[in-house]
Amino acid sequence: MNQWPAEISIDAFRRTWVLEGEPLWRRVFETHREKMQIKNPQIALGNLEKIFTCTFRLANSKGFQAMSLRDLSRETDISMGGLYAYIGSKDDLAAAIEEVLRQAIDDVMSDQAVISLDPVNRLKAIIYGDIYMNEIMHPWYYFCYLEAKGLSREQREAAMRMELKFDERLRDTFQAGVDAGIFTMDKIALLATNTTSMLQQWYLKRWKFQLMGTQTDEYAAFVFETTLCNLKCSLD
């Protein structure tokens, strides 16, 4: 079982949870082996990478529904028939993306090491970890957020449960701090949803952060500090 290293940095995060490059595509391949006609990983990995990254590029610019498989075929240089050796259907492709991301989030979230930290450091680990993950898997998050309506009912609900679970994790951390007498916030539930949304902004409002020249660690620090500030302020 992986766990957070002592040092909090995106490089340490990258080394701990390998969420990109060949290992990622290998995981995609393993997860969807049964839905594909291709059995040889050597051949599959490269094409999977092309299919997924091109889907992100097309879907994130014109929308997944508006993207045709002809577009995807042209962009990937894989024929229409060829595509269908890798995906069962167009909806299947969207479902696969959601599934892979959810699995990755689930892995990282189930990291037990975080729980043993004191409230402030636990909060820090959660926030920085989530920002790093958003940063690394940006297109996946962006896709899942904006194409959620096209997913199946089960997948939509799973995504919502995931978000509620994340909120809960924050609430528990806040509550631990309140119990320890460090924090004094009373609107814990609302504050948790707000922190979650601040984190989501990192992949949703990329255009704005680019415009402002905000860096990853700078933003993570901002989310951490404002949340902490709200936990310590006594409102009215």
Place this chain on the structure above:
Amino acid sequence: MNQWPAEISIDAFRRTWVLEGEPLWRRVFETHREKMQIKNPQIALGNLEKIFTCTFRLANSKGFQAMSLRDLSRETDISMGGLYAYIGSKDDLAAAIEEVLRQAIDDVMSDQAVISLDPVNRLKAIIYGDIYMNEIMHPWYYFCYLEAKGLSREQREAAMRMELKFDERLRDTFQAGVDAGIFTMDKIALLATNTTSMLQQWYLKRWKFQLMGTQTDEYAAFVFETTLCNLKCSLD
């Protein structure tokens, strides 16, 4: 020129800026008169209302791209041919929705009365006003946010400019407070984007607020108070 009344409440807001019911549809009719073949307002208003509200219902559940005009025809009880007497094309319908909302926001945002208030009350007026507006025109906001990618380049840019303008309005208010020695925040730009995003949550995460049982004024108060708290906290 309309302006905010002394009292801050959703009822007062409703009376000041009439953003629903017949006056709204009349405005939609006036704005798009030239694109429609129907000239008689008596007949048009009712059908426009049906077309727009059904579009919201369909698009907000399956997505605008996935919604077919046949779906819309069935839902509105207007034939395919009939629909085309009201809209120039499917894209046209989406464009019209964005245009009407943007016009409405522009009207409310250009309210000069807010500027004369002291920083704290100005902030309060901006936040409560925006929440009330999100509440009243919820389907319009939700549609425009999630279907932004389907809009024309010009409309997307106009929407982004609108959001930047809103951020700027918040920043100016923050800065006024800093200059007056009331606030001590240094990350003004990031805080402004965060307040904007908290406000957007009110229409984006409706499912969650319903689950938590959060009321409109309660949420507005939360946004106001946490923003104020961040403006007064000194983050080391």
Place this chain on the structure above:
DNA sequence: GTCTATATCTGGATAGAC
């Protein structure tokens, strides 16, 4: 495993009757 060619269908849009 990958391609070309094609079957089949859906959906936007319009013509013309009433």
Place this chain on the structure above:
DNA sequence: GTCTATCCAGATATAGAC
């Protein structure tokens, strides 16, 4: 002003050669 009937582009998906 509204409807029915229809056109046709473009999309998903598959069959079968290589």
